[in-house]
Amino acid sequence: MEQNQVHLMDLLRRWECRDASYTQAVPPLVFERALGSKVWDADGRVYIDMCAGFGVLSLGHNSAVQTKVFQATTEACLVVHAMGDVYPSRDKIELLALLGSMLPSYLEKGSLALSGGQAIELAVKTAQIASRKRGFISFEGSYHGLDLGILPLTSRKDFKEPFQPWLADHYVRELAFGCPLAIIEAAIEKQNAPGSYGCAAVIVEPIQGRAGIRIPPEGWLQGLSDLCKKHKVLLIFDEIFTGLGRCGQLTFAEHVDCDILCLGKALGGGLPLSACFARKEVMDCWPLNQGEAIHTGTFFGHPLSCRLGKATLQTIMKDELAARAKIFGNQMLEDLRQTLEGLPFVVDIRGQGMMLGIELRVDGMGARWMDILRAHGVIALANGMYGQGIALTPALNLPVAEWAEVLSTLKMTLQQL
Ligand SMILES: Cc1ncc(COP(=O)(O)O)c(C=O)c1O
Known part of the structure; x- marks a missing residue:
């Protein structure tokens, strides 16, 4: 019944690094075709995709927008790859201008990369260059990516343990997510004490995604913003997951001021693209490129990603998808509460917009549920x-x-756990 998939998984196990894919998944799932919120596996079974590729595909799989962009690229011989930091593409310029015009006006300048982790790298380097300080404050449960330079900012110990000797952990103070502001203030003051390395920035996910859709207490984000202003410490919003409509608004930065904003996932409409935007005075601390950038990558600001990204952003605005996420997300949350609350193992159901989480009583039980759900499409x-x-x-x-x-x-399926 799962002939193709079993064969493909064997092939994968043979050729791929053991860590790279969940090859132990039973039943297996190898993506082959997809349309809208439906995915077909390599054996032709259909699934409803409640993940959208880790929150990437805000318009669904193979959207009409994507088809149009791909067709135009081929028909008009539009560039697929340019020369990033040396000779830019029209698409990179237009994407930056569009995104910048959609963000709060205080975030005036940005830089592009490919992955979320790379946008965080940009933010961390920007904060160091602008503040000339080294210290960062992050929060327990945070996930900011796994690239080596930013790994100290990601909370989970098992992601870091094998690389510990390489990590600049001594510059990072991790505090409880949603902790009293006085604790954060004390940590800032400690990093800023004479003779210490100084506090460059506080980095926060406005809603923690991977840690379990954790929402901070009411008013906490605003308090954090005020505190950072008071101490002249930069505030970085990691909106790689929460941004671009998912939580019922374009960004949290619309309501609460930050200094640096990171976007990724949905930005490229399914192609790799991420961005780090900041206040002008912060971003302008980078030296002027005189023919060579001091931070770049071969594929940064990839033209095809920018072209699809631009069309995706235009569609998110035109179809008012942030408002749809807010209204339909509220309905989904209510439906979940009405249907699942009180059932065995359900501890909490929470979320904002179309970023929803169901917490169960037992560690590892979410992983088991994920397997059972997959078996049921x-x-x-x-x-x-x-x-x-x-x-x-x-x-x-x-x-x-x-x-x-x-x-x-x-x-x-909850009843099968
Ligand atoms: C909040 C947040 N920041 C950063 C990242 C890292 O993004 P990427 O996996 O594209 O490097 C993620 C990925 O899930 C994320 O959720």
Whole structure:
């Protein structure tokens, strides 16, 4: 029944690094075709995708926008790759201008990369260059990516342990997410004490994604922003997951001031693209490129990603998908609470917009549920620091009928745990 997939997984196990893919998944899932919020595996089985490729595909798989961009690229011989930091493409310029015009006006200048982790790298380097300080404050449960330079900012010990001797952990102070502001103030003051390395920035996910869709206490983000202003410490919002409509608004930076904003995932419409935007006076601390950048990458600001990114952003605005995420996300949250609350193992159901989480009582139970859901044709992702939850981050245009199907599958499978 799963002939193609079993063969493909064997091939993968033979050729790929053991860490790179979840090859132990039973039943296996090898993506082959996809349309909207539906995915077909290599054996032709259909799934409803409640993950949208880790929150990337806000318009769903193979959207009409994507088709148009790909066709135009071929028909008009538009560039697929240019020369990033030396000779830019029209698409990179237009994407930056469009994105900049959509963000709060205080975030005036940006730089592009490919992955979320690379956008965080940009933010961390920008904060160091602008402040001439080295210290960072991050929060327990945070996930900012796994690149070596930024690994100290990501919370989970098991991601860091094999590389510990290389990590600049001594420059990072991790505090509890949502902790009293007085504790954060004391940590800033300690890093800023005479003879110390100084506090360059505080970095925060406005809602923690991988840690289990954790929402800070009401007013905490605003308090953090005020505190950073008071101490002239830069505030970095990691909105790689929460940004671009997912949480019912374009960004949290619309409501609460930050100094540096990182975007990724949804930005490229399915192609790799990320951005770091900042206040002008902060971003302008980088030296002027006189023919050679001091921070770049061969594929940074990739033209095809920027072209699809621009069309995706235009569609998010035109179709008012942030508003749809807010309204339909509220409905989804209510449906989940009505359907699942009180069932065995369910501890909490929470979220904002179309970033929803269900927390279960037992560590690892989210991972087990993910396997059972997959067997019943629903793709959802385990999350939480201990694999105790499930995250739902579907396309922002998820059809109502597909949600109804998912809801009954969630209830039915929960009883199999
Ligand atoms: C909040 C947040 N920051 C950073 C990252 C890292 O992004 P990437 O995996 O594209 O490097 C992620 C990925 O899930 C994320 O959720």
